[in-house]
Amino acid sequence: MSLARPLTRTRPEDRLAVNGGTPVIPAGYTLMSRWPRIGAEDVDRMVAQLRSGLLTEMSCRAQLHEFESELAIFTHTRYAVAFNSGTAALHCALAGVGVEAGDDVVLPALTYIACAAAVIHQNAIPVLADIDPATYNVTAETIERAMTAKTRAIIVVHLHGLPADMADIMALAERHGVPVIEDFSQAVGASYRDRPAGGLGTVGVASLMAGKNLASAGEAGILVTNDLAVRNRASQVKCFGELLDPQGGYTLQHGTLGYNYRINLLSAALVSQQLFRLDEFTEARRAGAAQLDARLARLPGFHPPLAPADSSSCYHMYRFSFDPEEAGLRISLDQMREGLKKAFWEEGLPLVEFQNQPLAGHDLLQRRLGYGRGCPWTCHGRSEMRYDIAEYPGALTAIRRSLIVGYPSQGALANPEAVDAYDRVFAKMEADRRGFERFAAGLVAAPPWAEPARLF
Numbered sequence: 265m266s267l268a269r270p271l272t273r274t275r276p277e278d279r280l281a282v283n284g285g286t287p288v289i290p291a292g293y294t295l296m297s298r299w300p301r302i303g304a305e306d307v308d309r310m311v312a313q314l315r316s317g318l319l320t321e322m323s324c325r326a327q328l329h330e331f332e333s334e335l336a337i338f339t340h341t342r343y344a345v346a347f348n349s350g351t352a353a354l355h356c357a358l359a360g361v362g363v364e365a366g367d368d369v370v371l372p373a374l375t376y377i378a379c380a381a382a383v384i385h386q387n388a389i390p391v392l393a394d395i396d397p398a399t400y401n402v403t404a405e406t407i408e409r410a411m412t413a414k415t416r417a418i419i420v421v422h423l424h425g426l427p428a429d430m431a432d433i434m435a436l437a438e439r440h441g442v443p444v445i446e447d448f449s450q451a452v453g454a455s456y457r458d459r460p461a462g463g464l465g466t467v468g469v470a471s472l473m474a475g476k477n478l479a480s481a482g483e484a485g486i487l488v489t490n491d492l493a494v495r496n497r498a499s500q501v502k503c504f505g506e507l508l509d510p511q512g513g514y515t516l517q518h519g520t521l522g523y524n525y526r527i528n529l530l531s532a533a534l535v536s537q538q539l540f541r542l543d544e545f546t547e548a549r550r551a552g553a554a555q556l557d558a559r560l561a562r563l564p565g566f567h568p569p570l571a572p573a574d575s576s577s578c579y580h581m582y583r584f585s586f587d588p589e590e591a592g593l594r595i596s597l598d599q600m601r602e603g604l605k606k607a608f609w610e611e612g613l614p615l616v617e618f619q620n621q622p623l624a625g626h627d628l629l630q631r632r633l634g635y636g637r638g639c640p641w642t643c644h645g646r647s648e649m650r651y652d653i654a655e656y657p658g659a660l661t662a663i664r665r666s667l668i669v670g671y672p673s674q675g676a677l678a679n680p681e682a683v684d685a686y687d688r689v690f691a692k693m694e695a696d697r698r699g700f701e702r703f704a705a706g707l708v709a710a711p712p713w714a715e716p717a718r719l720f
């Protein structure tokens with residue numbers, strides 16, 4: 265039986281733009297939704313940093329340590345190490361927990377490519393775990409299915425700002441004696457059982473690039489942990505393999521292989537300043553999410569992001585799902601997805617995908633483009649290993665039946681004007697379902713993974 269309510273004749277003002285209505289965002293109007301939100305205090309702090317002439321870690325250790333202390337306090341951890349990117353922080357976290365060449369590292373099938381790239385940087389083997397299509401996160405069950413005798417670390421990504429179920433995951437990891445790396449790049453400001461994301465695993469890492477909830481002046485990253493040995497090993501790899509003194513300071517003696525992953529202090533200065541307003545920004549995102557939740561609750565066939573009682577999302581992205589059968593629409597799931605993207609675009613607002621394929625479909629893993637000659641796979645007796653998107657049905661389901669409100673670089677959910685605009689288009693969807701159905705029925709649509717792998 266259809267869950268759709270009986271339809272009445274659509275008023276002209278309620279018609280979708282694809283059905284002859286007036287777009288919510290008029291042509292020529294610029295909806296100012298950009299991220300990060302830069303205030304006068306941020307500009308003053310950046311100018312002061314420039315005028316100080318202290319722009320590198322080597323010229324200002326004291327300010328760097330102050331910045332790292334702020335992030336350690338924020339995540340309820342003892343130690344923090346600043347990096348020039350989240351990928352660099354993740355690479356050094358892998359080194360910090362003892363991952364070595366040829367080891368297996370389990371990570372989500374649905375996440376950003378940097379997670380797999382960081383594993384390969386460490387000359388280790390990425391092994392993918394499926395996700396729960398309701399939360400978009402890995403679970404203890406999907407991780408355990410992916411684990412092998414060679415598993416030496418687990419990467420848990422709190423996708424879109426919702427923390428994974430860390431209690432079950434940590435219990436699994438403890439049983440197997442495997443460290444857990446939290447990637448909380450999209451979850452800075454989120455919490456799980458009243459504890460901040462980032463401080464729940466063996467070590468936490470986050471990208472602080474300008475598009476994230478806690479933004480830098482371009483690129484930056486952070487590693488946090490309660491384990492001094494992890495902190496020190498990661499710090500060595502960060503900075504040319506320099507040996508550390510007992511307090512964790514650099515000695516300018518190079519004891520092992522390392523890289524130049526040092527942060528630019530302009531980026532650190534902006535992160536430090538933005539940290540003062542993070543609660544304000546997070547509450548704005550939650551208010552925007554609540555408004556859209558309320559709208560989608562009235563719209564048959566549409567579902568807001570899951571909100572488990574023991575977690576508090578910071579809504580880096582607002583990902584809703586849909587089902588044409590529940591909506592009473594005689595179109596396919598692929599027609600509905602492509603129709604929604606086109607209908608919102610005609611209203612002047614983007615709906616986007618986050619990954620049109622699981623990581624298994626990306627060239628990095630399909631072609632095993634590591635260090636050349638098939639390494640690290642061929643270098644460690646794994647020449648037969650292949651990646652197949654069909655092995656990750658949860659990720660495929662999530663990708664096919666969900667979309668994201670706006671681009672992360674816009675911070676749409678923290679902008680009441682943008683939220684109101686999306687709310688009005690969803691209201692049009694409710695009023696003009698048959699108009700949308702006619703439009704979408706005329707589309708030739710295929711699953712998202714029919715196209716080459718992409719981020720958005």
